[in-house]
Amino acid sequence: MVGVTGIGSGINIDSIVASMVAAEKTPKLTQLTNLEKKTTTQITAVGALKSAISDFQTALSAINKPELFQARSAKSSNTDLLAVKAGVSAGVGTYQVDVRQLAASSKVALAAIAPNGAEPATFGNGTLTVMVGGVSLPEITVDGTNNTLAGIRDSINKAGVEQGVTATIVTDDAGSRLVLNSSKSGAGEDISVVAPADDGTGSANLSQLAFSDAEVTQPADPAAARMLTKAQSAEVYVDGLKVTSKTNSLDTAIEGVTLDLKGITETGKPITVSVDLDKAGVKTNVEKFVDAYNKLIGVINAQTKVTPVGEGKAPVTGALVGDATARNLLNTIRNELVNVQGSGAVRALTDIGITTQKDGTLAIDSAKLDKSMTDSFEGISSLFSGDKGLATRLDEKLKPYTETGGILEQRNKVMSETISKIDKQKVDLDRRITSLQDRLYKQFNAMDALVGQLSNTSASLLASLENLPWAAGNSKR
Structure with a gap:
């Protein structure tokens, strides 16, 4: 209902009603708005946390493959004439390859x-x-x-x-x-x-x-x-042994190694093919593991951090400060990282040059990792992969958080329900405030009309009294 300035009383009904409505609405609306903002921020934080955990689980899956540690790398001393690729069955060694004729x-x-x-x-x-x-x-x-x-x-x-x-x-x-x-x-x-x-x-x-x-x-x-x-077969000599192939791609000359012939070698200048463990591939996946872990720790630190902003001012707090979910997750994965397994030379991350920093992130000593690759390659495989490996243990600890119906999904569901309830409370508040406003306008307008009537009656009585014969004004006439 639209109000106007009181005609009978002269008071500003709009201003009074607006003030009374604001006094009733503002505290509750502020409370709902703050709760909505806090809940939305927490939903975003939980989403970032879930994404970081998922990336970490991807890195764990990549490093938990036994074939990663069985993979072989092959190198050719002349890639312009011969390209090579090795499978897991390739034997570690060096071979001399002489290409005499290409298939055509x-x-x-x-x-x-x-x-x-x-x-x-x-x-x-x-x-x-x-x-x-x-x-x-x-x-x-x-x-x-x-x-x-x-x-x-x-x-x-x-x-x-x-x-x-x-x-x-x-x-x-x-x-x-x-x-x-x-x-x-x-x-x-x-x-x-x-x-x-x-x-x-x-x-x-x-x-x-x-x-x-x-x-x-x-x-x-x-x-x-x-x-x-004219059609012809390829002729290759591997360590002096003749190999004939109808194509320029040979996958049987050296077990587990594929030779892709590209050109003829010079007489007396064979190509050296070296097959070794794929240490570079393993190192890359170890680095990805550390990067994904550091990303996860970075998200947790950012969402649980309290930052002072000056004397007398409230500190800036992360969306998950004091949150039991983030705290339990952090403790769980840290406990697994320091858990020593086995009895060999490599039993924990520190044995291969991976240490924890003050902020909880991991750092790699590249030289120590390379040395471990050379001295204890099988130990690194046991550390990360297998049923009792670090990757499996960490993944098992993380699954309750990310699986369907897991901890983070339930948290997100509760917060989404909170947002829905806030929206409903806002609608209810608007409806209640509209009803209050209508009621106030009716009351003030009724009062204004009554005051107007009383003013008119008062004016009429005064006029009548002034016209009486004994009134002071009439006696002067």
């Missing part, structure tokens, strides 16, 4: 076909078969729909999809010709073309496209078909 696939140029005047040459009706190493592609039928070089090219490309045979047209000084290329390398995988004579209805005959994989020497006739590249 077949490539042939069929006979040049003279044009039919100003028009492309045409062939008669017949059949044509392309073969790779004795394996035939689907037979190609040549008729009026594909009786040109372009038509036959398209038919070969369609028929050769599965076996990796492609055809293009190259025009040289002798004329236009089909060039066939195979993706299948290795000795004996040459391309040949079987093309019986057609019915003679075209300007050229299909038999002109025939090619035998036995035709190795270059013909004297420039228009004749020729072999551009």
Whole structure:
């Protein structure tokens, strides 16, 4: 209800009602707003904490894989000529690799076909078969729909999809010709073309496209078909032992090692291949473990920190100051970090150069870690991985916090319910204040009207008294 300045009483009803409404609403609204702000901040803090724990669990999972400590690294002394990759079954050692010949696939140029005047040459009706190493592609039928070089090219490309045979047209000084290329390398995988004579209805005959994989020497006739590249196998010597492969990728020459051949080695200059434990990969995952842990500690410290801001002023407090969840989590993971396991040279993080700083974060002594890698690699594996390893123990302690229905999810659920209740209380407060405002306006307007009536009555009585014969004013007349 909208009020106006009292007509009868002259008082400012709007101002009085507004003050009374504010006095009733402000304390409760301030309380709800502060609670909402605090709860929202805590929800954000719990979300950051959950994210940091999740990142730490990812790092724990990565370092808890036995294959990480079984992995091998392989190095080539000349990566331009030979690339290498080692699997977990590779034996640690050094090998001398001499690449004598690279594997190659077949490539042939069929006979040049003279044009039919100003028009492309045409062939008669017949059949044509392309073969790779004795394996035939689907037979190609040549008729009026594909009786040109372009038509036959398209038919070969369609028929050769599965076996990796492609055809293009190259025009040289002798004329236009089909060039066939195979993706299948290795000795004996040459391309040949079987093309019986057609019915003679075209300007050229299909038999002109025939090619035998036995035709190795270059013909004297420039228009004749020729072999551009002969299919051959790779020849490699590993520590003097000959290895032949149909491809340039060898995964059986050295157990667990893949050799990718890229070029021929110089005579008397073999390539050295070294296979060792993948210590660099392990070190990287140890560093990721420390980084993820420090991130988690940083989040906990930030959310539980009390920062003084000056004398007489309230300190700035983190959203989770005094929170039992954060405190219990911190104590739990710290206890596991200092928990000594086993009886070997590596029983705790300090044994490999990882120590705790004053702020609770971890620091790595890189030199000490490298030495541990060399002296006690298996000990590092036992420290982190396995059923009793540090990664497993920490993950088990963290699961109650992050799993579905876990501690953090329940905390978040309670706080979300608090926000919902605050919203409802705000709606209820607005409704109650609106009702109060309406009631006050009614009361003050009723009072104002009564005061107006009383003022009018008073004025009327005074006027009547002044007109009486014995009134002092009348006796002077």
